[in-house]
Amino acid sequence: MRWTSLLAIYFLFWFLSLFLVLPFGIRTTDEVGGEKIPGQADSAPHEFRPLRIVLRTSLVALALFALFYANYSFGWITTDTLRSWFHGPAEANR
Template sequence: MQPISAIAIYFLFWFLSLFLVLPFGVKTDREAGIEPQRGHAESAPHRFSPGKVVLRTTILAAILFALFYANYVFGWITTDTIDFVKLGE
C-alpha cells in the first residue's frame, strides 16, 4: 500500500469515527438541570468539548485503521470470503 493511500484511508476512517463519536457524552441543558436560554435549540449540547471529541475520534480511527491494515497485510477477509452469490460458477 502506498503511504499516500494509507493516509487517505486513515482520514476516511477518522471522519467516519467523528460521526460515530459525536453523540456520546453529550447532555442537553435540561439533562444538565439548567433551563435552556430563549432562542436556543432544545437539543443543543450544554457544554461541547472539541478536544475530547478529537481525541476519542483519533483513537477510534487508529484502531479501525490498524484492523484494516492488518487485514490488508494478512488477508483475513477477502472478496472471495464475502462473495455469497458466486456469479459465473
C-alpha cells in the same frame, strides 16, 4: 501500499468515526439542570468540548484503521471470501 494511500484511508476512517462518536457523552441543558439561553434548541449540548471529541474520534479511527491494515497485510477477508458469502461456495470458484 503507498503512505499517501494509507493516510487517505485513515482520514476516511476518521470522518466515519466522527459521526459515530459525536452522539456519545452529550448532555443537554435540561439534563444538567442549567439555565437556557433564549432561542436555544432543546437538543443543543450544554457544554461543547471539541478537544475531547477529536481525541475520541482519533482513537476509534486508529483502532478501525489498525484492523483494516491487519486485514490488508494478512488477508483475513479477501474478495473470494466475500464472493463465497454472498453467492455460495459453488459460484465463488468460477
